Amino acid sequence: MTAFVHYFIAAGIFAVYGGQVCPLLETITWWQLFIPLMIAFAIREMISGVVQRRPLHQRVTACFCLDLGIFLATAAGIVLTNLYLYEAPWHSNLKVLFGLSTLGTFVAVDLALLQERQLAYDLVEARKELNLEHRASSFVQKFAAMAAVLLITIALVLFLVVNKDLDWLLAEGVVLSPEESRNSILQEFAFITVVVLGYALVIIRRYASNMSMYLNFENSVLSQVAEGNLMVRVPVATHDEFGAMAQGTNAMVSSLLTAQNNLQETRDATIVALASLAEARDNETGAHIQRTQRYVRVLAEYLSSQPGYGDALTPQTIDLIYKAAPLHDIGKVGIPDNILLKPGKLTDDEFVIMKTHAQLGADALQGAVESVTENAFLRHAQDIAANHHEKWDGSGYPQGKRGEDIPLSARLMAVADVYDALISKRVYKPAFSHDKAKDIITEGAGSHFDPVVIDAFLHCEDAFVAIAQTYQDQH
Incomplete structure (x- = not known):
């Protein structure tokens, strides 16, 4: 359901705003821009089972690649169609590629984080864990990279909007009053800000939610260990610092359990020896x-x-x-x-x-x-x-x-x-x-x-x- 919402919103944004930034797209009906992404979503649903058949350590990356690939493929399809039917100019094609790749990146990251969360709970329920022998990623590096992508994207989008508005006002000779020009530009900036920052906040919230989940796993197990329960384990559900921390905690708990069992075995043997001495x-x-x-x-x-x-x-x-x-x-x-x-x-x-x-x-x-x-x-x-x-x-x-x-x-x-x-x-x-x-x-x-x-x-x-x-x- 989350994937459908993402694709539906992305298709709506592309259909509504695409015609505002590109003269060619303005001449195309909104549904011609909306429908391609919904078709892409249908294709995604048909092949999403491929992701679930991937090895556990590859599922999150496969999910990200699937969604980003679908958006890029959709962008390429629209570009080729526009070239064939309308002989679209290069700047229109670049706007389509940039817009859909940006939306695709946002959608792919959020759905990959959701896949990571679901994988963690599936592993907990199945009492399994990931194999960290594979190359581990870094949660900090992933978060820093995503923050950099968001900042760069915001800067590029705003630059393109300013450039488009200047071209619209100066090069194309559009005659508007200063108040009308200001209101038009502010409305466009407000729309862009809501869309980009909205996606940014959704992704940051998803990152924070996943981080909270891993910390809760860790704290829950440590609390139970402190109370004497050594049969618990932290789910190893990610290939980053949290997975390594979970694996280290589990090794420590297993070591404590082994030591406790050895002590109990020694105690039980001593009890039997003492009791047998009395009975003898x-x-x-x-x-x-x-x-x-x-x-x-x-x-x-x-x-x-x-x-x-x-x-x-x-x-x-x-x-x-x-x-x-x-x-x-x-x-x-x-x-x-x-x-x-x-x-x-x-x-x-x-x-x-x-x-x-x-x-x-x-x-x-x-x-x-x-x-x-x-x-x-x-x-x-x-x-x-x-x-x-x-x-x-x-x-x-x-x-x-x-x-x-x-x-x-x-x-x-x-x-x-x-x-x-x-x-x-x-x-x-x-x-x-x-x-x-x-x-x-x-x-x-x-x-x-x-x-x-x-x-x-x-x-x-x-x-x-x-x-x-x-x-x-x-x-």
């Missing part, structure tokens, strides 16, 4: 770690879809809780072997010592929390280690917290930990069936466990069974 001293197995962290994730994912829990259980938070869950019993490394490995029931005094593992784990992780400025993972790990033996009614340990004073991650861990303990064989008890474990856990709703978490457990029990079967203890 216990009667439990490494499969207990795998099962309980998956139980926790299933419960968290279900609750995240329930009203009131979406903000607290975002995908990122769920992943952190899942990664932190293996450290729930890290405090057991501080429990003496004669208590931790006792094959029978613990005495009251021994159980008092056993219960200290929750606080021992919290204290150990507190040191790590204090050494790091901001680490959500460590906070979740500490919450789980310290509170997974707290009970909904306040009868748990180590601090006797109740209700929602117990962190949500620990409430999820409590159900996962007890369920796995019930269905697992221990030296002091056989493995319970899923149904029996479910009955024991549901009886604890409102006393031992958060009723909402128990409701989630009942909705997810099939997933619990599948996890237990997949990650069975290997004896």
